[in-house]
Every structure is written in C-alpha cells, then in structure tokens.
Amino acid sequence: MSFTLARDHVKRGELARRSGCNLETIRYYEGIKLLPEPARTESGHRLYSIDDQRRLRFILRSRELGFSIDEIRSLLSMVDSGAYTCGEIHALTQEHLTLVSQKIKDLKKLERTLKNISSECANSDAPDCPIVEALVGDAG
Amino acid sequence: MSFTLARDHVKRGELARRSGCNLETIRYYEGIKLLPEPARTESGHRLYSIDDQRRLRFILRSRELGFSIDEIRSLLSMVDSGAYTCGEIHALTQEHLTLVSQKIKDLKKLERTLKNISSECANSDAPDCPIVEALVGDAG
DNA sequence: ATAGAGTCTGTAGGTACTACAGGATCAAGA
DNA sequence: TCTTGATCCTGTAGTACCTACAGACTCTAT
Numbered sequence: 001m002s003f004t005l006a007r008d009h010v011k012r013g014e015l016a017r018r019s020g021c022n023l024e025t026i027r028y029y030e031g032i033k034l035l036p037e038p039a040r041t042e043s044g045h046r047l048y049s050i051d052d053q054r055r056l057r058f059i060l061r062s063r064e065l066g067f068s069i070d071e072i073r074s075l076l077s078m079v080d081s082g083a084y085t086c087g088e089i090h091a092l093t094q095e096h097l098t099l100v101s102q103k104i105k106d107l108k109k110l111e112r113t114l115k116n117i118s119s120e121c122a123n124s125d126a127p128d129c130p131i132v133e134a135l136v137g138d139a140g
Numbered sequence: 141m142s143f144t145l146a147r148d149h150v151k152r153g154e155l156a157r158r159s160g161c162n163l164e165t166i167r168y169y170e171g172i173k174l175l176p177e178p179a180r181t182e183s184g185h186r187l188y189s190i191d192d193q194r195r196l197r198f199i200l201r202s203r204e205l206g207f208s209i210d211e212i213r214s215l216l217s218m219v220d221s222g223a224y225t226c227g228e229i230h231a232l233t234q235e236h237l238t239l240v241s242q243k244i245k246d247l248k249k250l251e252r253t254l255k256n257i258s259s260e261c262a263n264s265d266a267p268d269c270p271i272v273e274a275l276v277g278d279a280g
Numbered sequence: 281a282t283a284g285a286g287t288c289t290g291t292a293g294g295t296a297c298t299a300c301a302g303g304a305t306c307a308a309g310a
Numbered sequence: 311t312c313t314t315g316a317t318c319c320t321g322t323a324g325t326a327c328c329t330a331c332a333g334a335c336t337c338t339a340t
Contacts, residue, residue: 011286011287012286012287012288013285013286013287022328022329022330023287023329024328024329024330025327025328025329027288027289028327028328028329032327041336043287043288043335043336043337044287044288044335044336045286045287045288045336045337046287046288054276057276057277058272058275058276058277061274061275061276061277062275063327065250065253065254065257065275066247066250068326068327069326069327070326075272075275079272083267084267084269084272085264085265085266085267085269086261086262086263086264086265086266086267086268086269086270086271087263087264087265089261089269089271089272090258090261090263090269090271093254093257093258093261093271094258096254097251097254097255097258100247100250100251100254101251103247104244104247104248104251107206107240107243107244107247108244110205110206110240111237111240111241111244113205114205114233114236114237114240115237117205117233118230118233118234118237121226121229121230121233122226123226123227123230124225124226124227125225125226125227126225126226127223127224127225127226128226129224129225129226129229129230130226131226131229131230131233132198132215132219132224132229134201135198135201135202135205135215136194136197136198136201137197137198137201151317151318152317152318152319153316153317153318162297162298163298163318164297164298164299165296165297165298167319167320168296168297168298172296181305183304183305183306183318183319184304184305184318184319185305185306185317185318185319186318186319203296208295208296209295209296210295
C-alpha cells in the first residue's frame, strides 16, 4: 500500500492521451531537456504535475506553429526566468514569422517553376519528355 | 606514367565545383545508389563521365524543385528503363506539385495564426505576454 | 494467481545531408 | 629528387525531430 498520490498527477500514457502527443515524444522532450525530469512513483513510473502538463501543451502548440526546438528553448527560458517582457516574446515571434513568410515565398516560386515545366509536357504516350530535359538543365 | 585519361572524366572535387554540389553529397548519392559507382583511377580515385555529370545535374535540379530522394529514384528508374512516357513523368510531377501546393496552404494558415497571436501583443516592456498565454492554450 | 495493459531502459531507424579523422595520392616548385 | 600542400580515400558521427522496437518490470482487474 502506498501513500495517496495527488489526483492531478498522471503517468506518461495518460499525459500522452490528454495532450495528443506521442508517448515516446514525451520522453524525448525530457531527454533534450525541454521538459524537466518529472516526479516518480516508488517503482520508477513518471508522474506529471499540472505544471508539466501546461509546459508540454506550450511545447506542442509552439511546434504546431512551426517553432523549432531551439526557438522553443528560447521562449521557455524567457518564461522560466520569469522576467520576460512582452517585447522579447514578440521579437522572437516576429523572427519566426519572417522565416515562415520566406518559406512561403520560396515554395510559391517552386510551384510556379513546376507548373511551367509541367505545362510544356504533352502528357502523352510519347517517349521523351520535356520535363526530363528541364531537369537535366542546359549545360552539356 | 599512366595511360592518358579521357579529358571529359573528372574527379570528385572537380565534379563538385562544376555542379555546385557539396563534395560529400556526391559520395552520399553514390552510397544510396542514386549515382552509379563511377570508374576509378588505378590508385582508386573516382572518375566521373559526362553521363555521370548529367545524372548528377538531374538529381540536383530535382532536389531544388523539392522532389524527395524517393521521388527522384522513381523519376530516374523511369528514365533509366528508357521506356518512360511523357504521361508517366507528368503524373509524378503533378503529384509532387500537389504536395507543394498543400504545403503552401498549410504555411499560409500558420502565418495567419502567428500574425493574429502577435497582433494581440502590445510589444511593450510589460511582463506577461498574450503570446505566451496563446501558446499554452485554453485547457487548464 | 494470472493475464494483459502499461511502463521502464537503451538503442535503432528515418530524411537528407554534412563534417571530421587519419591516411594515401597527386601535382608543382625548389 | 624531395617536399609541400591540395586533393582524394574510407569509415563514422553529427544535425533536427522524432518514432518504434526489444526485453524486462509493474500495475490492475478478474
């Protein structure tokens, strides 16, 4: 018989279910120190507090928004220090936004090129294809 | 003294320079069998033919256009078989184009979300930031 | 008591490279 | 001819971000 465990502490499986996160990813985030080492039961099972759950949600949401692990590390260290300002967080978000916008630009250019290449192709049973020529390029 | 080597055969460094490809990437492509094992000098240095150079250009250009290694493998195996048709190549290109367009869509959604979150932030010296709140989410 | 679910650890795999260590070879000048 | 520096060789490890598996242990319910 063990002493009563706080009701708001959950094990890894439950945390995964609640957060929609893959089971192994939680352990991975602990390994790379995005999540702190959680409490353990006497037998060694991880027990996550409400704070842990909030922190994981923060990480997952940031990932969804395309922040890299390193960017999240920066965000978290600001939040952890407790002394962050709105301006600092805003700056990091803007930086990230710039990256995203640039990526959209690049992909649009790619899309145009692919469409151009593709439009020159008759899409027929003919052997040889202008797409292949385009992929090899000019130089001989 | 060695017998004369064909002028159009180049070593790895020269191939890298000509193609703009990283030196190591060439060996990597050989390892994963996108490039065939090239000829060698008696002492073991790789010698690339004009065909090898064309093939590498094909791969690099396809990568630039965002084709994955597996997609390129498909394209190359069609071209290698010699029996590919315009239609087959076109189909693969269209498939890839669909992926690219989807990615653009996803990133645009992300961009909008980031802008929304960011716009609620006063970008000031204040501690606490609505971005942080947004990243943690609703559930508590 | 036992079956099955859940958890533990360490490690390998996937994608597409890139970089390094430690040694052999090549090309050009002294 | 010797030497120096650039280039080449091999194998392996590292990057980002997970995901999956093996083999052992623990928990829960019947």
